[in-house]
Amino acid sequence: MPKDDGVRQILEPQEVKSLMTLPMMNEGKLIGFLGFDSVKAHHYYTEKEELLLKVFSDMLVNVTNRKLMEKELVAAKIKAEESDKLKTSFLANMSHEIRTPMNGIIGFAGLLKETSFNDQEHNEYVGIIEKSGQRMLNIINDIVDISKIESGQMELEMNEVDVNNKLSSLYSKFKDEAFSKDLELICNADLRIKENIVTDEDKLVSVFNNLLGNALKFTHSGAITFGYDKVNDFIQFYVKDTGEGITPMQRELIFERFRQGNESLTRKYEGSGLGLSISKAYIQLLGGEIWVESEVGKGSNFYFTVPIQVETV
Numbered sequence: 001m002p003k004d005d006g007v008r009q010i011l012e013p014q015e016v017k018s019l020m021t022l023p024m025m026n027e028g029k030l031i032g033f034l035g036f037d038s039v040k041a042h043h044y045y046t047e048k049e050e051l052l053l054k055v056f057s058d059m060l061v062n063v064t065n066r067k068l069m070e071k072e073l074v075a076a077k078i079k080a081e082e083s084d085k086l087k088t089s090f091l092a093n094m095s096h097e098i099r100t101p102m103n104g105i106i107g108f109a110g111l112l113k114e115t116s117f118n119d120q121e122h123n124e125y126v127g128i129i130e131k132s133g134q135r136m137l138n139i140i141n142d143i144v145d146i147s148k149i150e151s152g153q154m155e156l157e158m159n160e161v162d163v164n165n166k167l168s169s170l171y172s173k174f175k176d177e178a179f180s181k182d183l184e185l186i187c188n189a190d191l192r193i194k195e196n197i198v199t200d201e202d203k204l205v206s207v208f209n210n211l212l213g214n215a216l217k218f219t220h221s222g223a224i225t226f227g228y229d230k231v232n233d234f235i236q237f238y239v240k241d242t243g244e245g246i247t248p249m250q251r252e253l254i255f256e257r258f259r260q261g262n263e264s265l266t267r268k269y270e271g272s273g274l275g276l277s278i279s280k281a282y283i284q285l286l287g288g289e290i291w292v293e294s295e296v297g298k299g300s301n302f303y304f305t306v307p308i309q310v311e312t313v
Ligand code: ADP
Pocket: 210, 214, 215, 218, 241, 243, 244, 245, 246, 254, 259, 260, 261, 262, 270, 271, 272, 273, 274, 275, 276, 277, 300
């Protein structure tokens, strides 16, 4: 009679007269079956044959295991090399980003020591020193923020925020810069409507600063529009521009740490490449999502959501 003890199984379909299979187990998980069959005549498998099958099965499990481990090791090595390359390029960019404003500060402070300048020149040089100092401070703030995020030390401070009021302050902050670049700045906020949300105001403002700053940096004609819509239990904010746009390949990378659309040292635009990854981390901490839709040459639309109320447990 066929014996079925969970390990040894004999089946008798039309062509196969006898069959013995063993489950191949890897760390308690079934990864396949291995077996002998007999086509010509019935065959009752012996203990020795069962042992042989077991030895083969163990060998196969070991080889499969080794192959899997090799694959994981190769993937980990590629990831480590990629992250190493990124950090090296980040450090190169950072020292470039820090050295440029530093040279501005040292150079123009040196020039100011000379007394032969008129008021206009004097003010111009002081302006350059101020701008360079601000640029340095932004870079340092970005590095401190990303380090806090990476080490899990970034904390939230929730408060009630009047959305329309906040957007209108952002408009006041950015309008002069837009005007000086001949760009239209459109803020879709209605101060007559109270739209309060509970969120971390500083983080929300920081995301807007980054998105509006980028929109101004990468747009050379047309308009920048920002505002919000209510979508279910979320406020969906947007910052839309008619700028250079972002290629599909860049779109995959720009929210990652240290990544910029153009990563060469000779790139046109200044920036640490940390802004969008910090924004993404903030929005995730706040319980929302951030994404971009864009067409090269036409512009980019950045969206992010924030819950209207915080979940209370
Ligand atoms: P940074 O601006 O310091 O380079 P970000 O993380 O803010 O860093 O942005 C990463 C990259 O995403 C930018 O270098 C740029 O290539 C691309 N990018 C971001 N915003 C825009 C935009 N509005 N239009 C076109 N490209 C953008």
